[in-house]
Amino acid sequence: MRIFLLILLSVIALFKLTSIQPALAAETSNGANIFNNNCAACHIGGGNILISQKTLKKEALSKYLENYNTDSIQxxxxxxxxxxxxxxAFKSKLSAQEILEVAGYVFQKAEQGW
Structure with missing residues (x-):
C-alpha cells in the first residue's frame, strides 16, 4: 500500500507541473486509451450521457466527488x-495501474477544461 501511495503522490506531483514531460505524455496516452475503451461511452468529451450535470469537468467533480478539492486524484x-x-465499479475490471492512469488522465483533462 505504501508503494501505491508513493506512486500516487509522484503522479500528482507530475500533473501539477506546467509542462508535460515525455514520460508523462506516455502515461497520459495510456490513460486516454483506458478512458476511450472503458469510460467514453458515457463520458465522451468529459460529459455524462446519463446525468447531464455530473460531468467530468472540474466544477462538477469538485461538487459531486467527496474530497475532490483536497485530494483530487484519490x-x-x-x-x-x-x-x-x-x-x-471498475476495480475488478481494471488493474490498480490502469485505474491510476485513467484517474490521472481525467484529472488532467478536467484541469484543461476538456
Missing part, C-alpha cells in the same frame, strides 16, 4: 474503483 480513483449510482 477522489477520482475511489470513484473509478467503486462506482456510484449509475456508474459501475
Amino acid at each position: 477522489a477520482i480513483i475511489y470513484q473509478v474503483q467503486n462506482g456510484k449510482n449509475a456508474m459501475p
